[in-house]
Amino acid sequence: MIQFNQVSKRYPGGYEALKNLSFQIETGELVFLAGHSGAGKSTLLKLIAGIDKPSAGSVVVNGQNLAAIRRGAVPYLRRHIGLIFQDHKILFDRSVFDNVMLPLDIVGYDRREAARRARAALDKVGLLGREKMSPISLSGGEQQRLCIARAVVHRPSILLADEPTGNLDRAYALDIMELFKSFHQVGVTIVISAHDETLMADYGRRILRLNQGQFTQ
Numbered sequence: 001m002i003q004f005n006q007v008s009k010r011y012p013g014g015y016e017a018l019k020n021l022s023f024q025i026e027t028g029e030l031v032f033l034a035g036h037s038g039a040g041k042s043t044l045l046k047l048i049a050g051i052d053k054p055s056a057g058s059v060v061v062n063g064q065n066l067a068a069i070r071r072g073a074v075p076y077l078r079r080h081i082g083l084i085f086q087d088h089k090i091l092f093d094r095s096v097f098d099n100v101m102l103p104l105d106i107v108g109y110d111r112r113e114a115a116r117r118a119r120a121a122l123d124k125v126g127l128l129g130r131e132k133m134s135p136i137s138l139s140g141g142e143q144q145r146l147c148i149a150r151a152v153v154h155r156p157s158i159l160l161a162d163e164p165t166g167n168l169d170r171a172y173a174l175d176i177m178e179l180f181k182s183f184h185q186v187g188v189t190i191v192i193s194a195h196d197e198t199l200m201a202d203y204g205r206r207i208l209r210l211n212q213g214q215f216t217q
């Protein structure tokens with residue numbers, strides 16, 4: 001479960017990106033986060049991931065108050081979270097397979113088990129046949145699927161996706177949405193941000209709408 005209690009986020013320099021937000025996302029829920037550019041969507045996702053801390057209020061993820069946990073405990077928390085963020089770059093000097101292996105290598109996974117999981121994740125996103133290729137040869141939609149494989153390879157219970165369909169045309173975007181739906185069906189909690197609400201409307205899920213750091217209807 002994800003819980004925000006009167007959360008505000010003020011960046012150094014004074015800009016208040018989130019203003020006194022309180023809400024809850026249940027375990028296993030799929031929720032959309034809508035709002036104009038600069039509304040605070042990325043900021044909100046970063047608070048859930050523990051990448052940033054709130055200036056006021058509390059963020060509780062899986063029973064842990066992120067404001068209160070030790071710095072050393074953050075990597076442990078991250079193991080339960082998969083991130084698909086725009087600034088998480090693909091490494092183009094490594095193969096598709098190695099890109100997906102990377103998160104498991106970092107936490108010191110047994111290599112054979114890691115390879116098995118990496119292949120399973122690539123299979124899930126339809127890229128198993130491309131594992132030896134360089135990511136350069138993938139289309140935009142396929143690169144996004146690679147990012148998703150990398151985000152789910154450690155089987156997180158929460159998946160946070162920041163504008164995952166932003167640069168894709170509608171057919172590819174729908175493909176990506178179907179993938180998220182399949183993770184939702186196996187119980188993963190998913191938060192997907194987008195400024196374009198047309199895709200969200202088809203899914204009949206709760207939409208949290210941000211406007212200048214506050215929720216609107």
Ligand SMILES: Nc1ncnc2c1ncn2[C@@H]1O[C@H](COP(=O)(O)OP(=O)(O)OP(=O)(O)O)[C@@H](O)[C@H]1O
Pocket residue numbers: 011012013015016017035036037038039040041042043044195
């Ligand atoms: N590190 C930072 N330092 C100062 N201000 C920031 C920082 N990160 C974001 N902001 C500001 O906070 C506001 C919210 O930004 P945020 O990236 O959360 O919006 P967003 O809704 O995700 O927008 P977009 O759709 O363009 O990514 C913006 O005005 C932005 O300029």
